Amino acid sequence: MKYLTKEWYEMCQRTGLHFGMRVHRGTNELDEALFLRLYKRKEKAHVNVEREIYNIDPRSMLKHDGTVLVHADQFFSEEAVAEEDQMIYHMPPEQRAHIEKLIAEHDVRPPFDEKKCKEEYKETMEWIVQSQKERLPQNIVEQIADIRVFTLGYCTREILLQLKKQSAENTREMDRVSKEYREAILAQDISDEIRSRVQFHDCTVTELLTGEEAVIRFDTSGGFTNMNKLTLIAPEIIRQEGEIVGSYWLYQELYQIDNGYELHVLFYGEDMPELIVRCEDILAEEE
Known part of the structure; x- marks a missing residue:
C-alpha cells in the first residue's frame, strides 16, 4: 500500500x-x-x-402486521387520506x-x-x-x-x-493522506467498470489460489456486493504478507501499469495482511 x-x-x-x-x-x-x-x-x-x-x-x-401505510407527502398534509390511497x-x-x-x-x-x-x-x-x-x-x-x-x-x-x-493531530494527518490518495487514484486512467471489480470492502476471504491466474473467493455476507470471486489474469505477486484467508478485505489501491494493473489490498486480520499483485486484467463474478 x-x-x-x-x-x-x-x-x-x-x-x-x-x-x-x-x-x-x-x-x-x-x-x-x-x-x-x-x-x-x-x-x-x-x-x-x-x-x-x-x-x-x-x-x-407482530404489531406491524396489518399496519395502514400512506405516502409521506399525504401523511404530512392536513387533508384526509382517501381509502384507495392507503396500503395495508x-x-x-x-x-x-x-x-x-x-x-x-x-x-x-x-x-x-x-x-x-x-x-x-x-x-x-x-x-x-x-x-x-x-x-x-x-x-x-x-x-x-x-x-x-x-x-x-x-x-x-x-x-x-x-x-x-x-x-486533532491524527485527524489532520488522516485527512492529508486521504486527500493524497484520492488525487493519486483519480489520476489513474482506469475506467469505473474496472474499479468496480475490486470493491470487496468487509468481505471475508475464503480462498486464495495462485498460478496462471490468481483467484480470490469471498464470503460476501458482511460486504456490499454479490460478487464472490475475483480473478487476476497473468498475475505477478509483488508482496504477500500475513494470513489472508480468513481476513476481511479493508481497502484497495488500483494503479495502471504498462501491461495492465497493479492492485494493492490491505486486509483486517492478525498483523493486518497485505497483498500486492500485478496483472493483465481483472475479472469479478458471482458464482
Whole structure:
C-alpha cells in the first residue's frame, strides 16, 4: 500500500481518543475505592441494559402486521387520506413464522443470568484495559494513574486536553493522506467498470489460489456486493504478507501499469495482511 497503509489505518482508530471521556476528581492518583465505586456504577448500568434486552418480548414485532401505510407527502398534509390511497402491510408468512419461533423460545427461556452477565462484563473490561494500553500514545499512558479508571471513561483534565490535541493531530494527518490518495487514484486512467471489480470492502476471504491466474473467493455476507470471486489474469505477486484467508478485505489501491494493473489490498486480520499483485486484467463474478 502506498497511502492506505497499516500505519494509516491504525492512526484512523486514534482520531477519537477523547470520545466518551469525562473529567473526574481523584483520577490523578491510584485510588482503589474510587475504582470500585465507579466500576460498580458502570457494571450496574451494563447489567440493567442487558436485562432489558434479554426481556424484550418478540410479540412486539407482530404489531406491524396489518399496519395502514400512506405516502409521506399525504401523511404530512392536513387533508384526509382517501381509502384507495392507503396500503395495508401484510407480514410475509416466513417472517411471521420466524417471529413465532422467537416467541416460543422467549416463553421458555431461563431467568436472566446476572452472575454470568457480570463475569462477561469483567472479561470485556480486562480486554479493553489491554487495548487502551496499546491504542494510546505511550507518553499519555505513563501519565494515567489507574488505567482501569481511564477505561471506565474517567480521567484528569490535563489528560483529556492531551487526548483532544492528539486526536486533532491524527485527524489532520488522516485527512492529508486521504486527500493524497484520492488525487493519486483519480489520476489513474482506469475506467469505473474496472474499479468496480475490486470493491470487496468487509468481505471475508475464503480462498486464495495462485498460478496462471490468481483467484480470490469471498464470503460476501458482511460486504456490499454479490460478487464472490475475483480473478487476476497473468498475475505477478509483488508482496504477500500475513494470513489472508480468513481476513476481511479493508481497502484497495488500483494503479495502471504498462501491461495492465497493479492492485494493492490491505486486509483486517492478525498483523493486518497485505497483498500486492500485478496483472493483465481483472475479472469479478458471482458464482
